[in-house]
Amino acid sequence: MIRLSFNKAQLKKTTIYFALVAIAAVLIIPLIWMLSASLKGNEEIFTIPPTWIPKEIHWENYSEVFNRMPFLAYLRNTTFITVLTIVGTVFSSSLVAYSFACLRWPGRDKIFIFVIATMMLPLHVIMIPLFVIFKELHWLNTYKPLIVPAFLGGGAFNIFLLRQFFLTIPRELFDAARIDGLSEWHIYWKIAMPLARPALITVAILTFMFTWNDFLGPLIYLSDQAKNTLALGLALFVGQHQTEWGILMAASIIMMIPMVAIFFFFQRYFIKGFAMSGMKG
């Protein structure tokens, strides 16, 4: 009897491991496949049956990425937009969130609900008015439509997330600082911000992921090819050279490197932020 139940437990464990490994394989194989293709020559890519380990390693796919498209310029443009957007979002959304969480002013909670309600509005509804506004401002084909909005509030979700975090900071801390004669600005910058570090990192990571990969924004606002971002440039390249899989995969991998790096360095924040925001439509 004891032996039997021992076997049963053993069997259960084996089944679980088997299922875990099988699913892990299914999920991870596309990435390995991609890595392998990025190192293959064109003939080998079309070999049937496919080979897992390239017979000849073709590193030149990676250098071709830089020769075949202005990849370096795309990289620079994307980095420029992303860095400024992160700075703007972290700064402005935390300022707005601080005001919602820690200051008292008439109509505060009503306006907060109004801000939250804007999250419900699908992007495509506001897309056209935004386009018209930016056109009237003569901002089309510049990076301003992609960057400036980040400095003007930084998005309802980020405000919400940071407000919730600020609310968990004990009131007494702020009151004590006020009694000591610190200005609100000082309290925000020297007390609230350092305490909110985990939430700020989450906001920064989410903003990074969104901006780095954003496609619709650059697609609408940028028309000059030299101004393209990575996402836009890659999509353009797909349209023109569909069958050059080696180069395409190499370019995709280069574009993924910062995401993977941030994932491994900030795993905890990353996973939490992603799970909460449901980002990724």
Added chain:
Amino acid sequence: MSLYYSLCQYDVLRIPQYIGLENYRELLFEDPYFGISIWNTLVYTILRVPLAIGGSLILAILANQAVRGIKFFRTVYFLPSIITGVVLSVIWMWMFNPQIGLVNTALGWIGLPGPLWLQSTAWSKPGIALMSLWGVGGARMIVFIAALQGIPSSLYESVEIDGGGWWARFWHVTVPMLSPVIFLWSVLEIIFSFQVFTEAYVMTKGGPLDSTLFYNLYLYFKAFDDYEMGYASAMAWILLVITLAVTLLQFKLGKRWVHYTGGAPE
């Protein structure tokens, strides 16, 4: 502003011309692509939402087992979620390639003939839905794991005392206890499915034969290829109304099956 444009003929160059409900009339009664794009979006939603919810729930249950090395598996399961947008689309164009893609190669190993995927009107939408499961499964899994860990183990024990097996535990404890989370993410997944754009733009441009002409893709073409901003605004408002209606309906139906431990939040 968008609402006003939807009542206008507006090509961005000239000032908007007020034309009343003309855009809406044309959309609803004359434009065949409007119906096609709604149909495509609907089919995609019906394919994707159960796949995404069911798939990530299975992942979560598996990744919530108390075995050694489970953290490693969770990380691996989450990994595809960091890939989005254009890169995700490029990888899967390659995976779905009918001749040399991995999906059909794998189907060949088990003796199944692979479809043409993105080049076939019947398989293009299931293909994109499958891709989105790979892309979001890990992220949703995290939400479900958190919810699974909130279920008191005493509930499972009482089912076991009553002689229930794993199915009874799943159906009578896990599902009801997770129902608020499942409900919330079904609502969100439907909204996300209605918004599908980048994948179709990069992978198929709406083809073959308009089989992936999703609503927002058509809206984009109208607005930024044809510069019919008024028409596109009207489309945006129709989508907003549909989304709100579907969400409200879900909340109505949700009352019947969603189980709130602390009583329904009314």
